[in-house]
Amino acid sequence: MTAPLVELRSASVSFGPTLALNGIDLALVRGERVALVGANGSGKSTLLRAMHGLVPLSQGQRLADAPAPRLAMVFQRPFMLRLSARANVELGLMLQRMPRTQRRERAMRALERVGLLAEAGRIARVLSAGQQQRLALARAWAVQPDVLLLDEPTASLDPSAKREVESLIADFTAQGMTIMLSSHNLGQVKRLASRVVYLEHGRMLADVPTDHFFGGPLPEEATLFLKGQLPWD
Incomplete structure (x- = not known):
């Protein structure tokens, strides 16, 4: 089995009394294209930062391959x-x-x-x-990062700019770069990702291939999310 470039084991992140991530187990292998989906406040941005090492873990571990992989992150508003x-x-x-x-x-x-x-x-x-x-x-x-982390890379862009940015991301993945991105655009997830992670309230409820996420059985919360029926808190 290919060793993960970077992984989180039982990782939790707290901001004061708020538990932003709760017991996350997630590994990134070279060449993967992972999309993080979920409602606002589900923990997507925090998970990206935890994977990069930008936020400290309150519990669990962040492990990296040796030699340490090079990571780069593109924020929603760079x-x-x-x-x-x-x-x-x-x-x-x-x-x-x-x-x-x-x-x-x-x-x-x-x-x-x-x-x-x-x-x-x-x-x-x-x-x-x-x-x-x-x-x-x-x-x-x-x-020349081994892993590129993208937080809503096309949010607030017009359709033309979105296509340009998506095309660049697709080109990077074609070169073998490992990608993990958060997105509310499910069409974009279908186009760019090979694997989808669904988050809700800081918990990871699904981690499946993209085809499975859009066509296979899922936890009830993820199914409601896909149908646009996830209730407000």
Whole structure:
């Protein structure tokens, strides 16, 4: 069996009295495309951050393969520095101590990869929302991560920008990059994921292949979610 790149074992995360994740067991294997689904507040964003190691676990373990895999995360509203698009990409490479000439070359390749080469010298914060999301993907791609974590990567984008971002994500997975994304867009989940994890109130109620999630038997809560009948708390 292939060793997981990164995994959580009996992982829980608390924010004060709120239990955001409750006893999660989840492993990511190289080349997987995992989608996290569930209602708002179900724990999707917290699970992404826990997998990355950005939030401490109140219980359980986070384990990584050796040598440690490189992870990158793209947030729903990516933060852009008051710098050019190229400099936004180069900064992450500088933190990896990549030599200046290599940083410039890698950054330009990353911008070309996402269709932003012509915007290299523009201040990142004046770019459109769709361009900023593509720039965030360029920053992530540039560091050549083993695992790319995406939190609602197309939320609030217009249909054209959504198609562009989805196409980039599909290209990354075709290169063998492991992807885990949260999404409310079930069509997007069908198009991009090979495996679906359903969360509710911080608990993981289903972890199944995508075809099974949309066509096989599921826990009642997940079935109601798919039908749009999940009751309000």
